[in-house]
Amino acid sequence: MLEIKNISKQFGDAFVLKGIDLCCAEGQTLSVLGASGCGKTTLLKSIAGLIPMETGSVLFNGQDLTNVEPEKRGIVYLSQEPSLFPHMSAFDNVAFGLKVRKEDASSIEKKVTEMLQSLGLWEHRTKKPNELSGGQKQRVAFGRALVITPKVVLLDEPFGSLDAGTRSEMQAFYLELAKMYKMTALFITHDLKEALVTGDQFARMEQGQLTLFSSLEAFAEDPTSGVKEEINFWNNLKNDAQ
Amino acid sequence: MTRTLAKALFILFVVIPSFLGLSYALGVSFGLIGLGNGAPSFTLSHWEVMFSEGRLMKSIGYTILLAASAIAGAALIALGLLSPLLKRMPGNTLPWFYFVPLGIPPIVAAFFTFSALANTGLLSRIAVKLGMIPDASSFPILINDELGIGVWLTHVMLAFPFFLILFLSSAKTQEVHRLRETASSLGASSAYILRKVIRPIVIRKNAPLLIIWFIFVLGTYEIPLLLGGQKIRPVALVIIDKMRGYSLATIPEGYAMSAFYAVFIMALSFLLVKLISRRYDA
């Protein structure tokens, strides 16, 4: 279980994160809905250890990771940009984390092959990032992250730059992967539907504060989540049409 | 570990040399190190002499003007050539002759300018043969002239091929390519795109290197030595004159000048770095 306790972050006088607590059960995805500028990227980077935080701690299954170097945390951060290594093929990109861990060649070969096949990228394995489409690139980025079986995956608007069609395809694909790899994940998005589709648990972030909801129902009930507005919108549309 | 090592190396190869070099110059200039000072004792007299002479400030002004105008001239030429060359450059490789000027050191460039542009140089001879001028004395004075036209031309000649390569390489990146497409889809003519899209991007991208060249031109010694006038001279020459003059007594004054000048340029370059990084952030 991932536990975040009381994370605060200040830039100058402004508090970007104001004492955030959250927890996410193992193998589950916590979807966080938040508009841009609410501090979600700062939150994820703090959890990954990429930026220092003033207060708070990060625990995984009781183990305190707060002062562990980002490269040793086993928490992978995925952003909107796939940021693949331009000089490596898709295969080598996926293999990167394993090579860094100095696994032996045959096991790398096996794991990466499996991963690429499950990502449906096997025939593109020799291509360089600039020869791949946006969705393919993001898949490689997922593969690169998941192949090292991280403790936690942090997703920061991962499908933000994709077109609508690819985007819903990728959401479905995410669910599959999450199930297959029993991912523990924080999935941050500003898209309500995406949050609903991908999450097992739900939270909402606003101005540096995070509200955790006990269930989908509670999330839907909350006026700030926008679920109700959405329902009303469709209902009105239906009524107007009639 | 890696960062610490990087810091250590940075300090070892960048900070310490600058620090030691500057403190040595300051030490000599204040009479604390014995170079030409006899027994070391603190004195401000070398600084006083330096400022009272007034030559240094005039010289600094001239040097900055010379360097800035040379860089501007070279950048303008390179920008002007950008559009005709981009059109005839399909790939991302440049033919070999673009790199030839990079292999010519300042001293040789100065020698070339001298041989080509002196009153009795190659151009003057051609002009005489073509009947444009009667003899050497009617050829315009470009070498050892009062303003330093020969020095300026040599700097431009050295800098502009380098800028051209930089600009071409920047203009060939995907980013610029994409922006160019966007702009043309918005209905901009290719001349307009060049002026309003490509040039600003190319200049901004290469601003740090333009600044390095500017500072490099500020410090050159060989070119004005061979081609410059005597009336007003770049700082490097004035300083070396004092440091390596006929008298030991002027050595500390030379160091005072070099310390003052270094600090002055450091302040100037700090402003420039600030300026370009602000433009980056924007």
Next chain:
Amino acid sequence: MMRKYTPWMLMLFFLAPILLITLLAFSGSWVYPSILPSFDSDRWMEFLGSSSLGIKPFLISTVLAVLVSLLSASIGFFTSYLLTGKARNWLLWLCLIPFCTAPVILAANFQYFFILLHLSASTVGVIIAQLFIGVPYTFLLFSTYWNEEQLTMDTAAKTLGATPFTRLLRVHFPAAKSLFTIAVIQLFLFSWFEYGMTQYIGVGQLKTLTVEVFKYTQEGNTTVAALASLLLILPPFIAILVIRKVRIAHA
């Protein structure tokens, strides 16, 4: 019409120095106003025959330039990693300092410390002195590499478990290869032509081709100066001819 010939005119312009200097190097005398100098190869024989200009300075220069360019490019690239941190402006500024004074003045300022550390008149001393220019230069050059894109790539590699060293070696070095090549070429040329440091720190005893030839470029006569210049620029020129084409961008 003009546009069509621009590349050719450029070529002529870029090659003009080499052409004129070659011409002068073969000249016996160049009496005004004749355009072509009279040919005289005796001077070549005299000049090249003097034993100070054998293969040795050429080798010394080559070894020195190779060492300096590879070392400064590597150290400079490695330290430029600090640009991912916060003090970016300060670091860039610090790197500009060595260029604030003429190399000759810099050499004069350093000489005392090199003598103090027993590095004067030694090859190691000259290499270190040249690194004092080469490292900051590479650092500045690589400031154009460390942009937003590279930083996200660095972050990605970091959370995947790569240590800073691995990231530099596996991620950034291959990505910055073309820039690295440019750095090596430029630093090679810098070291090849470097005079002030080599002369002062080496007390004239490290006889690179430039040190050997430089004494003729300022004094003496046109033919000798032209010959000396030609000797200096010919090796890089041949190297350029061998390389022929250089990629300038990776799209």
Next chain:
Amino acid sequence: MRQLTTTFLTCCILILWGCGSSSSNEEENTLVDSGPQTWEQTLQQAKGTTVQMMMWQGDPFINAYMEDYVIPTVQNQFGVSIEISSGQGTQIVSTLMSEQQARVAESAVDLVWINGETFFQLRQIDALYGPFTDDLPNSDFINWDSPFISQDFQQPTDGYECPWGNVQYCLIYNSEHVTSPPKTLDELEDWVKQHPGKFTFSSDFTGMTLLKSMLINMAGSKTALDGPFDEAKYNELSSHLWEYLNRIKPYFWREGKTFPSSVAPMHQLFSNGELWFTMSNNDGEVENKVLQGVLPSSSRAYVLEGGTIQNSHYLGVVKKAKHKAGAQVLINFLISPEAQLRKADPAVWGDGTVLELTRLPAQYQEEIKRLNNREFAPTRASIEPFALKEPDPEYMIRLNADFRKYVIEK
């Protein structure tokens, strides 16, 4: 930040440690001579050593003389190797000065080629070894009676430097254009005014030598500037000189708005016909420059009626030199009749000898006669009466600064 400070301090400590360890070497300097020794002993000591010689190397003839003749001969005869590095006056002074500051036990340089203000400066900082010239067997041939040899810029050499060559300043004119060159300052003024743009002088050492000659010419007596620097005398004479120069400056090359930075470009301007006058510190240079093809064969050298500066250049041994014996053996060879006469040949170098010709063994007399036949330069004997002594170095220091102030920048 703390880490940064620590690293910085560590590096500083390392460097200070380096300083400490090197200054402790200072006491270990055991190279000081242990009493007088015979020339035999010196030769013995020199054998097998490599002498580091620092000298100006801008002239192919001089380099060839050293490389092709001196180095192999000294190696064969005395078993001493020589390594020449290039560097002159100011670099020598700054190198030796920095070495003194750093308190090194052994200098990187053994032997230096110097004169005038460099000698003066090196004596000021006590960087020269000596007196040693009396120990050299060949110093018997040297014309020590000549004040032009035993005094360097009014300063007695006192055995701290050994004369190597002696030359006299001369003007060089193109006989194709100039039939009777001006021999006095008044004549020069007239000539310059009649031929605008054809005359100038360099702003370096050579040009200063002309100014010094002019200054003495104006004083009216050859010995006017003898002795230590005289402020009042300088002020009076120099004001006349600046007045004179500013009067004719508009008729100089480029209307006197600029001056060539050294004689090398002047020679070029002269051979291109842009100038009709050039000059040299060495009366014999015109001979070898015509041979080299740098100057046209219509070049002729002459001296002013009021005289021109004659000076010598010298060889000094560095006080902390590693190979003092080897350096002395080399110097002794360089002042041998054989080496001196070879050097005097315009086809080799064309540098005036410092030896008293009458003291030389008979076998060299023929050779001397041959060398007296000059084609483009006047004979040494004919210009000798017009030789002026170098005044105190301060005169040149002041002339150099004031020339810039009152003439160039005006």
